[in-house]
Amino acid sequence: MSFTIPWVEWASLMIRWLHLAAGIAWIGTSFYFIWLDLSLRSRSSLAKGVLGESWSVHGGGFYHVQKYAVAPEEMPAELHWFKYEAYFTWLSGFALLVVVYYFGATSYLIDPARADLAPSEAIGASLGFLIGSWLIYEALCRSPIGRSTPALAVSVLLLILASAFLLTQIFSDRAAFLHVGALIGTIMSANVFVVIIPNQKKVVADLVAGRTPDPALGAQAKQRSLHNNYLTLPVLLLMVSAHYPMLFSGGVHWGWLVIAFIVVAGGVIRHFFNTHHAGGRGIVLAWQWPVAVLLALGLIFFIASRGPALSKENVSDNRALEIVTTHCAGCHAPQPINTAFSAPPGGVVLDNLDALRRHSEQVIAQSVISHAMPLGNTTGMTITERAELGQWLRAQ
Ligand code: HEC
Numbered sequence: 491m492s493f494t495i496p497w498v499e500w501a502s503l504m505i506r507w508l509h510l511a512a513g514i515a516w517i518g519t520s521f522y523f524i525w526l527d528l529s530l531r532s533r534s535s536l537a538k539g540v541l542g543e544s545w546s547v548h549g550g551g552f553y554h555v556q557k558y559a560v561a562p563e564e565m566p567a568e569l570h571w572f573k574y575e576a577y578f579t580w581l582s583g584f585a586l587l588v589v590v591y592y593f594g595a596t597s598y599l600i601d602p603a604r605a606d607l608a609p610s611e612a613i614g615a616s617l618g619f620l621i622g623s624w625l626i627y628e629a630l631c632r633s634p635i636g637r638s639t640p641a642l643a644v645s646v647l648l649l650i651l652a653s654a655f656l657l658t659q660i661f662s663d664r665a666a667f668l669h670v671g672a673l674i675g676t677i678m679s680a681n682v683f684v685v686i687i688p689n690q691k692k693v694v695a696d697l698v699a700g701r702t703p704d705p706a707l708g709a710q711a712k713q714r715s716l717h718n719n720y721l722t723l724p725v726l727l728l729m730v731s732a733h734y735p736m737l738f739s740g741g742v743h744w745g746w747l748v749i750a751f752i753v754v755a756g757g758v759i760r761h762f763f764n765t766h767h768a769g770g771r772g773i774v775l776a777w778q779w780p781v782a783v784l785l786a787l788g789l790i791f792f793i794a795s796r797g798p799a800l801s802k803e804n805v806s807d808n809r810a811l812e813i814v815t816t817h818c819a820g821c822h823a824p825q826p827i828n829t830a831f832s833a834p835p836g837g838v839v840l841d842n843l844d845a846l847r848r849h850s851e852q853v854i855a856q857s858v859i860s861h862a863m864p865l866g867n868t869t870g871m872t873i874t875e876r877a878e879l880g881q882w883l884r885a886q
Pocket residue numbers: 597732733814817818819820821822828835836838840849852853856857863864865868869871
């Protein structure tokens with residue numbers, strides 16, 4: 491009996507599982523602690539140094555949490571830290587990037603029509619973006635701009651959009667969108683690793699040594715943790731964007747604009763929740779959802795306006811079959827000829843017309859509206875062929 495084990499696919503599955511679990515735990519703690527912070531209320535009866543308290547009920551019991559302005563006078567016997575959620579999310583995310591996009595650079599990372607990079611060049615560019623954008627973010631936060639929340643927010647948005655623009659010039663669309671998510675995720679994890687946790691450690695060390703901790707340390711950590719909170723929703727959507735290739739129809743010129751919609755809408759929705767948790771009611775809560783809905787509609791109409799060019803002439807069945815046989819069936823067959831796949835990817839078989847009709851909407855999304863398929867356009871599918879395939883599918 492002979493069999494092959496698709497190790498890379500198994501590694502991808504296991505690491506993705508870990509990445510999801512760690513990410514959910516991290517975002518859960520981020521949402522919870524920002525909520526907790528905003529739910530604090532101060533009362534005159536609070537003990538010395540206590541900034542506010544919050545009561546909640548969950549799982550059959552009442553919880554009573556108090557926050558100290560800087561730190562309690564004495565170190566508690568047991569102190570819980572929240573850092574491994576962030577570290578494991580980044581480590582597993584980076585491992586997944588390596589397994590999917592670095593091992594599969596020619597399929598997933600490189601789009602020769604954009605930039606005909608060698609895998610080593612593409613991987614170098616990927617690492618350069620992750621490290622470079624974090625360094626620029628760190629410099630922005632520490633510069634005078636960092637003292638003004640609105641100026642910093644606009645600068646970080648511009649940094650993200652400039653990266654998005656450059657990434658869509660050199661990588662395939664799905665890699666570019668994923669990298670914007672990955673570089674935001676890297677900034678968020680670095681905030682925990684380089685600022686939040688070290689600052690908290692300094693406060694703890696001061697307490698143990700009987701010194702008064704510097705309140706600026708806590709304030710800086712809180713600023714970064716708030717940035718992380720605002721970035722969570724955009725990151726989540728960017729991470730799953732590969733499943734919705736219509737998002738890629740902005741292409742090389744307008745991909746950054748699609749990402750701008752996502753980042754701003756996600757931030758605005760977070761702002762609604764943060765304002766609500768802080769006790770805001772009425773008019774201060776009135777604008778966020780309408781703005782987010784308008785942004786979403788703007789995105790939907792923008793993408794629709796870039797609808798695919800379909801062929802003007804009728805396309806014969808034979809021609810449609812010829813196109814999918816040339817460009818799709820190498821991978822999308824019961825027994826793929828492409829040795830990278832042990833089964834038809836995504837369970838999608840495209841070696842006959844009935845199967846093509848069954849997957850009509852998906853094929854239009856992947857190959858007509860966007861250029862997500864064929865993967866890495868290794869077969870060199872042309873715009874004319876996409877228009878012909880679209881025309882045939884629409885006529886069915
Ligand atoms: C080099 C191999 C390869 C070629 C060639 C290829 N695909 Fe794919 N296809 C894949 C892989 C891998 C996936 C799974 C994508 C993922 O991991 O998200 C996929 C997934 C899909 C899906 C399912 C997406 C979903 O909704 O989950 C569709 C539809 C699809 N391809 C259509 C096409 C069409 C149409 C062509 C030809 C024009 C084509 N593919 C050519 C590798 C290929």
